[in-house]
Amino acid sequence: MIDSNAYVGEWPFRRLPYSQPDRLLRKMDDLSIEKAVVSRLENVFFKDLLVGNRELHAIVHAHADRFIPAYTINPGYPGWDEDLEICLDELGARNLRLHPNYHGYELLGQENLRLLEIARERDLLVIIAIGLEDVRHHHRLVVVPDVGAGDIAQTVNAFPQARFLVAGGRFGEVTSIWRSVDKRENLYVENSRVQGPIHDVAKLCNTIGPDHVLFGSNAPLHYHESAKLSIETETQITDAEKQRLFRENAARLFNV
Amino acid sequence: MPIIDVHVHTDVGKSLDDFAEQIAIAEQFDAVLVTYAIRPVADASRHSFPTAEFCARSNDETYELMRRYPERVRGFCYVNPYHADAAATELEWRLATQGFVGLKLWHALPCDDPRVDRMVEICEHYRVPALQHTWLKAGGLGYGESPPEMVADLARRHPNATIIAAHAGGDYEYGAKVFRSTPNVLLDIAGNECNAGGVQILVDHAGSERVIFGTDMPGRSFPSQLAKVIGTRLSSEDKEKILYGNMARVLAACKTTQRGTAVIPSPGGEG
Numbered sequence: 001m002i003d004s005n006a007y008v009g010e011w012p013f014r015r016l017p018y019s020q021p022d023r024l025l026r027k028m029d030d031l032s033i034e035k036a037v038v039s040r041l042e043n044v045f046f047k048d049l050l051v052g053n054r055e056l057h058a059i060v061h062a063h064a065d066r067f068i069p070a071y072t073i074n075p076g077y078p079g080w081d082e083d084l085e086i087c088l089d090e091l092g093a094r095n096l097r098l099h100p101n102y103h104g105y106e107l108l109g110q111e112n113l114r115l116l117e118i119a120r121e122r123d124l125l126v127i128i129a130i131g132l133e134d135v136r137h138h139h140r141l142v143v144v145p146d147v148g149a150g151d152i153a154q155t156v157n158a159f160p161q162a163r164f165l166v167a168g169g170r171f172g173e174v175t176s177i178w179r180s181v182d183k184r185e186n187l188y189v190e191n192s193r194v195q196g197p198i199h200d201v202a203k204l205c206n207t208i209g210p211d212h213v214l215f216g217s218n219a220p221l222h223y224h225e226s227a228k229l230s231i232e233t234e235t236q237i238t239d240a241e242k243q244r245l246f247r248e249n250a251a252r253l254f255n256v
Numbered sequence: 257m258p259i260i261d262v263h264v265h266t267d268v269g270k271s272l273d274d275f276a277e278q279i280a281i282a283e284q285f286d287a288v289l290v291t292y293a294i295r296p297v298a299d300a301s302r303h304s305f306p307t308a309e310f311c312a313r314s315n316d317e318t319y320e321l322m323r324r325y326p327e328r329v330r331g332f333c334y335v336n337p338y339h340a341d342a343a344a345t346e347l348e349w350r351l352a353t354q355g356f357v358g359l360k361l362w363h364a365l366p367c368d369d370p371r372v373d374r375m376v377e378i379c380e381h382y383r384v385p386a387l388q389h390t391w392l393k394a395g396g397l398g399y400g401e402s403p404p405e406m407v408a409d410l411a412r413r414h415p416n417a418t419i420i421a422a423h424a425g426g427d428y429e430y431g432a433k434v435f436r437s438t439p440n441v442l443l444d445i446a447g448n449e450c451n452a453g454g455v456q457i458l459v460d461h462a463g464s465e466r467v468i469f470g471t472d473m474p475g476r477s478f479p480s481q482l483a484k485v486i487g488t489r490l491s492s493e494d495k496e497k498i499l500y501g502n503m504a505r506v507l508a509a510c511k512t513t514q515r516g517t518a519v520i521p522s523p524g525g526e527g
Contacts, residue, residue, distance in 0.1 A: 014429065017453050017489070134449045136393040137427045143394045195449055195480035198281060198473055219452070223487030226450035229479035235284065 001033045002250035003224065004190045005127070005167040005216030008059055008067075009041030009052070013139050018220040021059050025066060031224050033217075034247075035066055037127075037254060039097045041220070043072035044132065050083045057091045068254050070095035070127050075112045076105030084118065095254065097127045097167075101147045107155045116155070120162040125253060128152055130169040131193065132221055149173045153180035156187055165253065168193050168218055171200050178208050188253060190216025191245075192227050201245070202236035210241040214249050257496055259287040260503040261478070262387070263422060263446030263470030266293040267302065272317055275325075281478050282328045289473075290503070292332040292360040293317045304399050305364045308342035311335050315346065319354050330507065332358040332387060337371040344374055351382045357510045358420075359386040363400035367410045376414045383511045385418040387444065391426030404434040411438040418506055420468070423447045428454040432461035439466070442502065446470030450480050455488045455498070464494035468503045 010019050018024045019041070028036060038060070040052035053071045060067040071087040073080055073096050087093040096119060100107050107128070119126050131146035138144060146169075153176070156164050160183040166174055167190050174189040181187055189208060194200050204213050215231055217224040231245050250256065261282070266275055274297070282289050293314035295302045303310060311334050318331040333350040335343040350356040359379050365372055367388050379386045390407045397403060402410075404425035411419040417440060424443040425431025428451070435441045443458050443466055458467045471481040485498050 014453065017456075133451065136391070136395065137448070137451075138394045140394050193449065196472075196474070196476035198277060198477050200477050221452060222450045223452050223483050225483035225487040226480040229483050229486075230477055233284065233479050235280075 001031075001215065001228075001246045002254070002256060003028070003033050003036035003217045003219070004165065004214040004250045004253070005192050006036040006038045006219045007041035007221070008038050008056070009043075011041060011221065012045060013142075016220040021063060021067075024220060025063065027219070027224060028066065031228060033224065033228075035068055035256065036217070036219070037068045037070050037095065037250070039070045039072050039127075044099055044102050047077065049074055049077070050086060053083070053087055053091065068095065068256070069093070070097040070125075072097045072099065073115060074099070074103040074105070075115045076103050076109070080111070080115070081118075084115070088122065093124065095125045095127060097129060099129050100151075101131065101144050107147070107151045108158070113158070116159050116162055120159055123163070125163045125165060127165045127167050128155070129167050130173055132168055132218070146170075146173065149176040150180065153177045156181045157183070160186065162186060163253070164188065165190065165214070167216060170194060171196060171203070174204070175207050184212070188212050188214055188249065190214040190227075191230060192216040192218035192222060195226060195230070199234065199236055201230050201234040205237050205241060205245075210237065210244050211249060213245050214253070215246045257286075257499060259285055259469060259482075259499045260290065260507070261287050261471050261473070262290045262420065262444050262468050262503050264289040264291045264473050265475070266291060266317060266321065267295050267297065269297065272297055272320060275321055278473055279325050279328055281473070285478055285482070287328070287478075288330060289328055290330045290332060290358065290470075291318055291321055292334050294334050294360070294362055304362070305338070306336050308336065308339040308346065311339075311343070312346055315350055315356075318356070319350070322355065331356045332360040334360045334362070335375060336364040337361070337369065337375050338365055340371045340374065343371075344378060347375060347378050351378070351384060351512045355513050356384075357507055357512055358384045361386060361388045363389055363398060363402065366400055366406060367402040368406050372410065373413060376410065376417050376419070380414060380417045381511075383509050385420050385442070385506055387420035387422055389422045391423050391447075392430050393426060404431050408434050408438045408441065411441045415440055418442065420444050422470075423472075424458055424467075428457050432457050435466075436461045442466050442468050442506070444468050444470040445484055445498075446481060447472035447476055450483045450487070452487065455484050456490070459488075459490060459494065464490065464497050465502055467498045469499045
């Protein structure tokens with residue numbers, strides 16, 4: 001089992017039970033999750049993301065058999081392109097994570113288009129985080145709506161050769177994006193915040209196809225059990241399809 | 257472990273027959289579904305402020321599901337307390353003659369309205385719970401929505417009633433604090449995302465005896481909501497209370513003629 005969407009680190013608004021690498025790994029062991037794609041959670045709010053990215057690199061280096069890094073880039077911040085070069089050349093980045101809503105830039109803005117062009121040229125996977133938690137429960141001074149589905153669809157349409165994983169989207173968001181994209185070969189979604197409606201996993205597979213849906217937890221913000229149990233107990237897909245969601249699609253996407 | 261899901265809606269699909277999909281899920285997880293219709297399936301949308309006739313037609317459908325699936329469905333009666341006499345008559349009739357086991361209040365009126373007190377008094381008489389929707393939102397409350405504090409005040413005015421705070425107030429941390437000192441409020445965990453540590457916060461402040469399981473199906477999936485409990489580091493005894501025992505005790509105390517064959521312990525049982 002490969003978790004395609006997780007983080008390591010602390011969150012400003014509450015203590016998280018599996019925020020630190022050792023506890024996250026124990027939880028993964030308990031649930032038979034072999035590997036997780038992780039980003040530094042602090043990089044949602046840090047200004048200098050290179051700090052968090054170097055921390056992530058050290059954590060992943062210590063557990064290289066368990067963690068796959070996705071380095072966070074903020075193309076709305078000065079020097080992002082030089083930081084990206086460091087991530088690529090020094091840290092060996094193959095996967096990038098974007099938080100357009102928390103970092104306050106437009107996906108279709110000039111700087112992000114330049115970043116996506118680099119990602120396409122160097123065959124980097126781009127993870128676009130739609131949201132992290134239900135916006136209704138955000139701290140009232142830090143209310144950050146999800147990234148617009150239409151913006152993501154336009155972005156994917158603009159770079160049909162680039163590889164995208166849409167993370168943290170709810171059912172209506174990810175199906176809307178899928179239906180709005182012209183060329184979908186390189187577009188993937190994960191199921192961490194798809195927590196309904198009933199039979200959501202089967203409905204995702206029917207709409208998007210079982211080769212483009214991945215198991216993702218959104219840990220440590222959410223419990224792994226939500227996404228895992230949703231796939232495990234789905235009665236309307238086959239065991240072979242479950243295996244694709246749990247492992248095979250991620251193995252292909254992340255070159256495991 | 258059997259489960260009682262205290263928060264199930266009927267409003268999906270084109271026909272009441274489509275509820276069979278939720279029954280299949282109940283059978284898969286060995287769950288009893290406490291169900292309420294807040295619109296008849298033939299009506300296109302929910303109404304925040306329904307007529308008495310609209311509520312009655314909704315309750316007819318809940319009753320039909322109780323009859324079709326006695327082993328899996330218990331019914332709560334839906335009313336708009338604004339229609340004071342009509343709502344009271346509807347509630348009493350459903351409780352006294354049809355085996356409904358509770359009251360569902362959504363957001364037609366905020367629950368500081370005296371007409372809501374009248375509904376809760378009827379629930380007290382029949383010893384059935386009153387479930388009040390409440391969901392604190394960073395963007396503000398919707399029309400007629402009751403904030404958690406208002407639900408806590410309702411419970412203080414009726415210390416002998418059992419009040420269920422739907423969604424545990426929406427924001428679990430906030431709800432846990434608001435309801436800490438109202439022992440007759442049960443916290444229904446239905447509907448929210450599966451935040452790590454959320455149920456633990458409720459248990460820490462209110463105790464495991466006051467937290468009850470709900471899903472908010474069909475909008476939410478059963479496994480995503482179940483994960484809130486099984487993912488939490490609680491004892492198996494505490495998890496059993498949340499998933500079954502606490503609500504079983506409430507249902508067992510109801511002074512209505514419950515329909516159904518699901519195993520619900522009798523009053524005074526071990527729960």
